[in-house]
Amino acid sequence: MIQYQLPVAGKLSDVFIKRQENHITRNRSHCIKGTPTFQREYNNIQQLRQHQIPTLEPIFFAAYQTKAILITKSLTGYQSLEDLSPEHLSLQERHSLIIEIAKLIQQLHSHHFQHNCLYPKHIFIRQQTDQWEAKLIDLEKLRKRLFKKQAMTRDFSTLSRHLADAWSTADRMRFFKAYLGETKLSEKSKRTWRQLTKKMLQKRR
Template sequence: MSGLKQAQTLSDSDYFEQLWQLDTEWFEPPNHRRGGWSGVVKYVLETTDGAINVFIKRQENHRTKTWRHPLKGIHTFQKEYNNILRLTANHIPTLEPVYFSCDASRAILVTKELIGYQSLENISPLNLSNASRKQLLKAIAHVLVNMHQAHFQHNSLYPKHIFAKPVANGWDIKIIDLEKMKRTLLVRQSMLRDLGTLERHANQDWSMKDRVFFLQQYFNEQPLSKKTRQLLHKIAKPKKAKRH
């Protein structure tokens, strides 16, 4: 534990500083941009309930503008923390927060490690049975339907942001990296954005049959209607490169 005391024995400001000063190897190289930085470490945190594996995300001068804070914005980790709470309140599976705090320029977000889970990016359908593959696609589709029906748009739904773990009756799914997530008025808008991103970046080992099955589960249609097939053509269409 490198001498880190339990949160319950310290004031929030003292605990914040201890987390901030942790000297341990980065899990991911720090991201530097616009005069600020953010980074992630993997850690074993002692609590009154015992040791837990966590990821500690720290950032300084990384802010994002919101409609509530259009000028100064808020810490991106604060936005992510708020979105974790929103998804949880709507029964949409995501990370479990352990701690969050911030000051004027810094923010710390601690979440439990997803033990036993893999990102969809690292799951090859070639290593799954036909039944397991269908169970996985069905589980993901149902989570995304619920997320979109609740008017949440992930806004960065790459395969690496969908985590899955095999369980007795199929697969358990978690949606992560919620820094860019937002509420939308139109379900269609959320669906087009997120499914389009997922389709364009999905592992090429997922066959066309797999992709059609996933969409059948998402739209609850079998076979897919003409209207849905037209919509899918729009989803799969490559995005135009931005002009510089």
Template sequence: MSRLPFVAVNAHDVLSRHGLDSFEALWTLDLAAVDAPNTGRGGWSSVHRLQLEDVNGELQSFYLKRQDNHCTRTLHAPLGEPTFAREFRAVQQYAQLGIPALEAAFFDRRESQGHKQAVLLTRALDEYAPLDEWFDRWQELSALQKRTLLQAAGALVRALHNAGVIHNCLYPKHIFLKLHGDGAGARLIDLEKTRGAWFGQRDFVRDLETLNRRSTTPSRTQRMRFMLAYFGLRRLDADSKALVRRLLARQAGKVAKR
């Protein structure tokens, strides 16, 4: 029995309008890569920007990801599968759990002459910028804008952990944020390493420590504001203080090993 590709309802019309609603059409599409292909894992993986005009004459922007024999072994696929298949499952999981993240527009995979291949098309988050880019212009932002961004990031990670899931590679570049009139929006990207929080709070601390260690720009007060948003508190209580101590102890251990 053949398996149909995934095509998002809100992308079907624009993809079919340009004849790009199949694996082969997207696989053979000639586009410049955003950066150099990743040639690890015994194959290759590439990312391309794609813009398509819809029936109203407006441009819809996507990122087209293609890979050949760029595989990983998991409990779900002990013999290996394209890493984009794993990311696509995570995108679907996040949507089901109500965790804001990137959106899939198309996904399909195939085996061709012994090669495991996958295509994943996601919506571009053009109105957003990754947290590390916000940090690059931190001094240009008002105190209110900084507070708003940190609160949005903290609430996003809280939603993730409340769902019993960890990102497992939580760098500032993976948290996308946008400022708007009544606050900030936040989404997570690069979900291929996502997994359940098998070890409970220990896994949550791991996510938080990674993000804290990679975020060198915010002040101590600003980091505390993030943590308060993460806990959903106005002031740290005994349990939240204990978690913060575990986070700092883990970070100190990482630094000591360098």
């Protein structure tokens, strides 16, 4: 992925240009030849944007046989969650960030989308005065699930494992409550929390 400046809407803008060749994805519709992986990412970006889920802004896409190019507007002012040092945040900033990310993931799952690769480096954040903005990137593996809980289980497990050193148990609980919109967990939510925690611990072994 390379960053350039290109004219967009009559003015120069920072963009990311991603090129690929001989990297294809097979599915039921294209089980033999497959389609360029960036085609799937572009389609997924468009799906999220249709549902007003914060993500990348595509500027140009083209594909020919196994070649593809995808150009998106640069996320100027954003940084990945992976690159953020929690110790540099006040307690209030930390709490508001966790809540904002929880709202983003809840919005994703409410439409039965599963990111399927929800690492901290795939969540980009930007602090605006006293609030945060968050966007999802790298949507090549995004998929629809029949049940929302399937998406939640997979994405929570992945994100929790990779934030284990940065987020405390209290942080993860705050995230979970914000995701559910509960100030106090119901018995059903407590059972789900225990299931998710058990799954995360099993994966870390």
